[in-house]
Amino acid sequence: MDFVEKNYGKLPTQQIADFLGRGIPAVRAMALKLGIGRTGAKAWSPAEIAIVKKYYSYGAGIVMVQTLLPHRDKESIRKQAAKAGVTDARDWHPDAIKFLKEHYGHMNVEDIATTLNKTVSAVRNRATVLKLGKVRLRKWTREENAILTSEYANSDNLNEIHALLPHRSRRAIATQATKLGLKRAEAWTSEELSILQQYYPALGRKVVAMLPGRTIGAIHHQAVKLGLRRYAKDS
Template sequence: MIGDSKPILVELVSCPSLPRPGGQLGEMPFRADAWTPTEIRQLRQLFADDLPIGEIAKALGRGRGGVADRICLLGLRRHSFRSWTSIEDEDLVRRYGQDATATIAAELGRTCAAVYARAALLDLSEGNAPDWTPWEDAQLRAGFVAGISTAQIATIVGRTHSGLVSRASKLGLRHPNFSPGWSNAEIERVLALAEAGHRYAAIGQMLCAEGFVARTKSGVRGLMNRLGAGKGWGRFWSDEEDALLIRAYQTNASLTPLRQRLGRSGSSIRWRADYLGLRGTHGRTSGWRGGPDWTEADVARLREDYGKVPTAELARAMGRSKASIFTRANLLGLVHGFHRPWSDEECAALEIAFARGIAMADLAAALGRKQAAVHKYAANRGFRFGRRAKAVFVMSVADILKLGRQTGEEGEERSDGMNSAPEQETSR
């Protein structure tokens, strides 16, 4: 139980026992590790108290594998809130997608839904569905007999809804909700109840109380759709309701109070408005934006400062977010030109820094640019700096250019400032 909610079903019926062999059974030899009735009762009690299998094994003085095997043989299942252990995760990773989920859940003492949830968190993928086990077939048959929804049965046995329906069809099972065809008397009665304003679920209950076949809400809705008897839950629109809807569209009023007063759904109102050809105009020219409206003065300032002032600083000055600034600038077709172009000296410093083994961080600090911007500019021109040691002292652009001039005077490098550093960088 969880609070006052209904109990969570983990099993509809016990797995059918195997047929007992005929004739007289021979005497079995004594085993010191055999399970006694007292141990089995204690195991059931500890399992019902939601103790981990490891703690149960410690309390009983047995191995974890033996306790897990006995839990599986006894068919014990529970909706547990205890955390998954590393041993259980390893077992789940090893077996998931190969063994049936019901078998894994039985040996772990958990529900199929818990196994699926844990497998999803572990990013485990499932291949072809394994064969159905006798326990799963037993739950399927019992669920169809009891009239439980197929979606709930699929959750209990740990199968997809489509797979469960396919298995039921193969076993020749028919759910009681799939009732026989509609008679003329039933159709006339449904139309009369719908015209009186009753909901589909209530119509199904009324039909059952009057001696007709029990019908579900979806069954009644399907019949009404096939008959073309209107939208919503069967209540026709009156002239007064149409007048209120038309006035709401004419005055740009909210449809929420109208939906509450008329007891109509949002889809029903939209369908009726489309049927009447109503097209509303928006009461707010700026839409439903939560921030302040953009005035002509705001737009003029944005046109003047965008691309010249950093966006974060401009957003603080205008009392808006950066996203708002970017969005309005995009709507106005403004192009951000804040990133200054590279000068000839900066390009020369880039080539010298690459040739002299200067680190990217030192080059970015000397240029007064962000390291990501320098990295992108250098990569577009074929300069791959890689990992380099940072300099001990802070360098400037003049210091880097001086290294290039010294290299040209000594004649140790090529006249363009490039040396064998690219080859060394490639070999790294």
């Protein structure tokens, strides 16, 4: 009891519990009994939260934070780190770090977070730790706009376009298409596909007359997808 009275609030509760061979709940209960405990956790100050954000994700993680905030136990630090969107460096797989380094600044932070199954705050904090700088989305090049313009209207599958522009997120592609006034093709109906499969080998692109609303480019694109080829004409 004397040790608790002298050290509670000065040493981490876990350290007191370990020294006395008691559990943390028992130590807290005794502190309350002695009138030195707290009935409720003290609200986190902006300075404390800043320490969590700065040091929790540096690798030393919770050990470093608890050294700087000895009056906070590990569990409360973990909870505050989660609220702040901060994750310990040990929670980041090397592949995730590599992906972040390659794509931060080229992809939207939201897309990176979704890909890595992280929060947006966690991604931004990790980028800060790695000194990746601010997100500066790369301007669309003429070549990229040309690919988007030629393919967007012919495909009803955004994944196909994304495969041609792998450094652009699906959201970025859709946004750029809107800026360019492009509209994606409607999905092919079973009737249209049947006509294409039946007549394309014989008519080639002339089948456009049988598919109102479809451009020659869209027809060719769909034929390639289906593995269709026009039969050679008889000599």
